[in-house]
Amino acid sequence: MIYADNAATTRMSDGALDTFVTLAKETYGNPSSLYSIGQRAKEVLEKAREDIAAVIGAGPREITFTSGGSEADNQAILSAAALGERKGKKHILSSAFEHHAVLHTLEKLKKQGFEVTLLDVHEDGLVRPEEVARAIREDTCLVTIMYANNEIGTIQPIREIGAICRERGVLFHTDAVQAVGHLPIDVEAENIDLLSASAHKFHGPKGVGFLYARKGTLLTSLIEGGAQERGKRAGTENLPGIASMAKALQEASQSMERNAEYLTSKRDRLIAGLGAIPHSALNGDAVRRLPGNVSFCFEGIEGESLLLLLDDKGIQASSGSACTSGSLDPSHVLLAIGRVHDVAHGSLRLTIGEDITDEEVETIIRSVAETVEYLRSFSPVWRDLMSGKSSFIL
Amino acid sequence: MALYSEKVMDHFRNPRNVGVIEDADGVGEVGNAKCGDIMKMYLKISDDIIEDVKFETFGCGSAIASSSMATELIKGKPVADAMKLTNQAVAEALDGLPDYKMHCSVLAEEAIRSALEDYEKKKKA
Numbered sequence: 001m002i003y004a005d006n007a008a009t010t011r012m013s014d015g016a017l018d019t020f021v022t023l024a025k026e027t028y029g030n031p032s033s034l035y036s037i038g039q040r041a042k043e044v045l046e047k048a049r050e051d052i053a054a055v056i057g058a059g060p061r062e063i064t065f066t067s068g069g070s071e072a073d074n075q076a077i078l079s080a081a082a083l084g085e086r087k088g089k090k091h092i093l094s095s096a097f098e099h100h101a102v103l104h105t106l107e108k109l110k111k112q113g114f115e116v117t118l119l120d121v122h123e124d125g126l127v128r129p130e131e132v133a134r135a136i137r138e139d140t141c142l143v144t145i146m147y148a149n150n151e152i153g154t155i156q157p158i159r160e161i162g163a164i165c166r167e168r169g170v171l172f173h174t175d176a177v178q179a180v181g182h183l184p185i186d187v188e189a190e191n192i193d194l195l196s197a198s199a200h201k202f203h204g205p206k207g208v209g210f211l212y213a214r215k216g217t218l219l220t221s222l223i224e225g226g227a228q229e230r231g232k233r234a235g236t237e238n239l240p241g242i243a244s245m246a247k248a249l250q251e252a253s254q255s256m257e258r259n260a261e262y263l264t265s266k267r268d269r270l271i272a273g274l275g276a277i278p279h280s281a282l283n284g285d286a287v288r289r290l291p292g293n294v295s296f297c298f299e300g301i302e303g304e305s306l307l308l309l310l311d312d313k314g315i316q317a318s319s320g321s322a323c324t325s326g327s328l329d330p331s332h333v334l335l336a337i338g339r340v341h342d343v344a345h346g347s348l349r350l351t352i353g354e355d356i357t358d359e360e361v362e363t364i365i366r367s368v369a370e371t372v373e374y375l376r377s378f379s380p381v382w383r384d385l386m387s388g389k390s391s392f393i394l
Numbered sequence: 395m396a397l398y399s400e401k402v403m404d405h406f407r408n409p410r411n412v413g414v415i416e417d418a419d420g421v422g423e424v425g426n427a428k429c430g431d432i433m434k435m436y437l438k439i440s441d442d443i444i445e446d447v448k449f450e451t452f453g454c455g456s457a458i459a460s461s462s463m464a465t466e467l468i469k470g471k472p473v474a475d476a477m478k479l480t481n482q483a484v485a486e487a488l489d490g491l492p493d494y495k496m497h498c499s500v501l502a503e504e505a506i507r508s509a510l511e512d513y514e515k516k517k518k519a
Contacts, residue, residue: 302430304454308406321430321454330430342427378412380428380434381452 002315002360006292007150007178007351013203013248017233020205020244031237032228041239042269048246052210056195057186062209064229065242069177070101071222076173077105077144078196078211078371079220081114082349083171084141093157093170095119095127096336097283098146101196102175103332106144112280118323119145125154125284125337133164147179147195149322151333151349152284154294155183162191171217177201177209180254182260182290193217201243204246204248214257241276259354264290266352266361270294273365274348277372279385281394283337283347294350295320297339298384299394300347301375313367320347342381343393399489405459410466413448419516422508425501431457433505438491439513440512442473447463449505456488456495457502463487464502473513 003011023044025211031036031320066072077092085092094106096118106116117135119127127145131179136143149156158174159340165172173194176185180195187195194217199200200210213219225234252259267289271282274296283295298306303321310317320331321344329335330344339347350364376382384390400407425432428455431453438446447469449461464484468476481499485491491499 165428300452302453302457305406307456308403308455312407341430345427378409378450379452380423380432380450383414383450 002356002364004315004350004352004356004364006353007153007290008318009200009206010203010204010353012244013251014202015251016204016244016248017150019247020240023240023243025034027239030153031239032226044243045237045239051246051250053058053212055185055249056180056212057188058212059215061230062187062215063211064108064213064232065237066209066211066233067207067238068209069099069175069196069201071097072196072198072209073101073173073175073177074105075211075219075222076213077109078170078222079140079218080144080173080194081109081112082220083218084139084232087141089139089141090114091137092116093119093132093135093140095121095126095145097121097149097151097333098144099175099177102144102146111141115139120334121154121359123338124288124381125149125152125333126288127161129157129164132300133168136164136168136170140168140170142173143173144173147174147176147185148183148290148293149284149333151331152193152295152337153178153290154284155179155288155290158192159190163165166191167191177285178290181249183293184255184256187214189214189343189359198250199245202248202252203221204245205241208212208238208245210245214281230257255354260291261352263352263356266356266358267291267294269358269361270352272363274368277369279392279394280372281343283339290351292352294352296348297334297343297394298346298372298383299343299392300379301347301372303347304369305375306346306348306371309371310367313371315364318349320349321345340393395490398459399491401463401489402456402459402491405462405488406455409449409451409458409462409500411448411462411469412450414450414518415446415448418448418509420509420511420513422505422510423510425453425503427452431455431501433457433460433461433496433501435509436503437509437513439473443469444471444473444476453501454495456491456498459488460484460491460498460502461505464499468506473510475511476506480504487497492514 123377175210180197279299303319334344397465418436420437481503
């Protein structure tokens, strides 16, 4: 099996799994209890907070543990909105291809009277800092732009956007779910005020993540109850998950440079190999993209059937076609970069992991090429394109 | 539970009656690429019996399987019977489709009907 859907989730590392199991078995005390096993749990919790903070250049008190990236996104945006509302600022700036955890939270705020501007991400899948600067208004309370896109992997000019937000005195949140553990992040140097992360995207466990909030950025609690997480997130802490996340992030951080170099070379081979398929196109900028992300559109075929046939060949991948989302519209990300519906239905996302081999890369290229050719062989859309009845887009 | 029944996967992996009939007596095409599904049916008919049927489909697994099953259900049948093919019959023959994929069976029914109407039209002309 070749698992090429690491943007969906990753396999836990051995170190993260060992940490998880050991803590679940041995340090099962409640960190809020005052007896020794509880206090040991508390120590593990705070050590995890320190370790995680250190990786992104933050202080431990700036880290709040959550159930994952979606919760962190919700809390970051709703907190910034609450702070803005107090000052009469009810405008939020974001981009058209954010994750739904961001977009749906913004939709909710619109119903509460907030105004939302979604910036264009252009054909290369990149937000322009100068457009951010132009779109910031007197009443803008938050700019939220993802660090790297989950479907097409494009890495946004976060440092430039952060500098603009700082200069204009606007809070800056970034959904860094796809970036943490894969790209070097420094919240100080990049002027990030709020950042969301999820453990299972960097070989940690599912159901745990964190929100970084710069000192002085008051968080709104989404879950009421006990005083855990300094009153900002009630509920007994998921200690095995949190400690395991810290372990996974440390490992990812230590091997980040080596992993990025390795993955980039495999990614570029995949891009070259798949690019040789006639009437195909890479989605998003070829260089400013995550080391493991390869996203293509193939004209004349539909993505779900491609995925099912690749699965039969032992390759697990993903697509932004309508049929994989349960709706009639293809991925909002592909539409945002200007792919028309006809083409967006024929998309394939491969997100490779560090254990991929050269042989597997070649198997993927061969299998995708064969499958695309097979599906085209009985596609009426392809027939019309080949006969000149309709014109190629790609 | 898997996304699709074994029957759907079988017809998706080994679609029956794939291809084109160059001198077809009736051709029908339904759907559009914008929605992600297009089906094209070709019929060879003599003495009001469907002697041969072929299809081409652009679409998801259930769209391909529905096309394949629909061709199986009408092959060798009188035109009058084929006109009565319903999407439920296609879905049932596939041991069911997920709710949000039922439109694939509707498309298969419409593609067959469209090809039959084309045949009737040509016959009159």
